[in-house]
Amino acid sequence: MKKVLIIGSGAREHALAQTFCRSEQVETVLVAPGNDGMQDIGIQCIATSATDLSGLVDLALREKVDLTFVGNEEPLTLGIVDLFQQAGLRIFGPSKLAAQLEGSKSFTKNILQQYNIPTARSVTxxxxxxxxxQVGTFGIPVVLKYDGLALGKGVTIATTQEEVAAYLQDLYTHNPEDKLVIESYMAGVEFSIFSLVGENGVMVHAPLAQDHKRRYDGDKGPNTGGMGAYSPVRWLGDEVYQQAIKTLVVPTVNAMAQEGMPFVGVLYTGVMLTDEGPKVVEFNVRFGDPEAQVVLPQFQGDFYQVIDELIGGRQPQPRWQTKDVYVGVVLAASGYPQSPVKGAAVPSVDDVSPLIINYAGVKAGKANGGRVATIVAHGSSATLAQQKVYNKIDTLKTELQYRHDIAYQAVQSENKRI
Structure with missing residues (x-):
């Protein structure tokens, strides 16, 4: 029987651990550092930081881990895959060089421009x-992207010249030498493709997902790490899905190989469906959160086997459910994202049963971070799945905050309102 190590602490890592636990080959899933909400049978949390790279190598060697799967971006951009491989450990994720696709937006823009992969016009x-x-040549609205990692909150869409001026003044007052990517605004529908990429360029693609970044209903308020998601995105259709893979995902994987930094791991392609077709918004080099929580439950089969085959450069034949739509709603601490308040009681597994709950910022049953948990329901339509999840959440006696309109575009489509 196999032992798997997941690196990270959030709801995404909880969903990954649950997915590996469903494998008949896997006996134990270690999560480092994990959180107190991860109480499932077969899951053990180990208090090693996700950025303690040498400590994680020692942990994997000591525990005789058969496979490590990296959940969040920071250890990837720090080079954890390189270190594990040097130690003879099997790990799924991109090298430090390949992780620049997320770690540096200017690097990504250079790759896209060099290989003529559709994206917005930009300058660094x-x-x-x-x-x-430079910013005056882009018009309003304009997109301003901090070049490095920003925990999913490094993008500002400025809608007035005053907002642009204030943003630039603040950035360069505090960070006078930082890189900034200035980008033309793309109008359209945004969605996410998750591709599991193995050695020799073999890859498989998960069902489409769409997340909701803004804090409040109606896509109002500040950007967050994500307030909810749903999958699959049926109303966009298979043709759009296949076109995005063909014109955006595959050319990028091929480009990275040509550049001498082949990509292995989870490639998250943020796509904008514009009037000119699909274009790249951004890449991440790991599963998104909260998208993972609605995508991974759709996997049918042995997830360990799929990752094992990808690492070996063999083409897997994964199965994903096609019957239902999965809707996940994030519960966040009051004051999130600016000043989350700790200490609120967190719903238990029994409180939300039979729905799925994935825990994030939880300590001793209390909120200990911004995003605290994701509650997921599924149904034969987005309308039914949305009703199920909110019927449950609205009965919870909780101080935690949440949006009330996750999956609204899919629901509107099903009811012929878009």
């Missing part, structure tokens, strides 16, 4: 003066 600047000179 590294000073206030240069930013002020």
């Amino acid at each position: 600047v590294s000073s206030l003066r240069e930013a002020q000179q």
Whole structure:
């Protein structure tokens, strides 16, 4: 029987651990560091930080781990895959060089432009003066992207010149040498493709997902790490899905190989469906959160086997359910994202049964971070799945906050309102 190590602490990692636990080959899933909500049979949390790379190598060697799967981005951009491989450990994720697809937006833009992969027009600047000179050529609204990692909150869509000026002044007052990507605004429908990429370029693709970044109903308020998601996105259709894979995902994987930094791991392609067709918004080099919580439960079969085959450069034949739509709603601490308040009671597994709950910022049954849990329901339509999840959440006696309209576009489509 196999032992798997998941690196990370959030609801995404909880969903990954549950998925590996369903494998007949897997006996134990270790999660480092995990959180107190991960009480499932077969899951053990180990208090090793996700950025303690040498400590994680030692853990994997000591526990005789058969496979490590990296959940979040920071250890990937720090080079954890390189270190594990040097130690003779099997790990699924991109090298430090390949992880630049998420770690540096300017790197990604250069790759996209060099290989003519559709994306928004952009320029990278590294000073206030240069930013002020360039931003005027983009019009309003304009997209401003911090070059490095920003926990899913590094993008600002400025809708007035005053907002642009204030953003630039603040950025370069505190970070005078930071790179900034200035990008033309793309209008359209945004969705996510998760591709599991193995050695020799073999890959499989998960069902489409769509997340909701804004804090409040109606896509209002500040950007967050994600307030909910649903999958599959039936109303977009298979043709859009296949076109995005053909024109965006495959060319990027091929480009990385040509650049001498082949990509292995989870490639998250954020796509904007514009009037000119699908274009890349961004790449991440791991599963999204909360998208993982609605995508992974759809997997049917042995997830360990699929990852094992990908690492070996063999083409897997995974199965995904096609009957239902999965809707996940994030419960967040009051004050999130600016100033989350700790200490609120968190619903238990019994409180939400029979729905799925994945825990994130939880300690001793209390909120200990911004996003605290994701509750997931599924039904034969997005309308039914949405009703199920909110019928349950609305009965909970909780101080935690949540949006009330997750999956609204799918529901509107099913009811012929878009």
